[in-house]
Amino acid sequence: MTIDDYMKALELDEGFRGRPYYCPSDALSIMYGRNLDANPFTEEEGRFILGRDVRRIEAEMSAFFGPDLWNTIGDWRRVALVNMRYQLGRSGFRGFRKMISAVRAKDWKMAAAEAADSKWADQTVLRSERVVTALADNVNTWS
Helix, strand or coil: CCCCHHHHHHHHHHCCEEEEECCCCEEEEEEEEEEECCCCCHHHHHHHHHHHHHHHHHHHHHHHHHHHHHCCCCHHHHHHHHHHHHHHHHHHHHCCHHHHHHHHHCCCCHHHHHHCCCCHHCCCHHHHHHHHHHHHHHHCEEE
């Protein structure tokens, strides 16, 4: 008997649901019947999922901006853009058309100004200040 044998049985009987739901016993559950009240996610599990999300978003951003630009804009500017994309989602991020144009032109002061002049910046003040500063100056604002 292997872990895979146990997993196959549970996958068949539980089924997969990517969104939280209430099981027949009214317990908030997710994925393959994981009861979130009795078995919440650990920080280690959260970091694993976050790492997968960041790798996916980073690859998406490289394709969106083109690897030639993406790989030359500076580490902390890439962190800032991935941070925004993670929070806003794909369509929300792509709504920042003027900022994106400024990034493509490598006009960092304009990119920062466009990010700062937004509902997003008003709603998430401290986060947006870190992102805007990193965009403008390519500096680490998260430590």
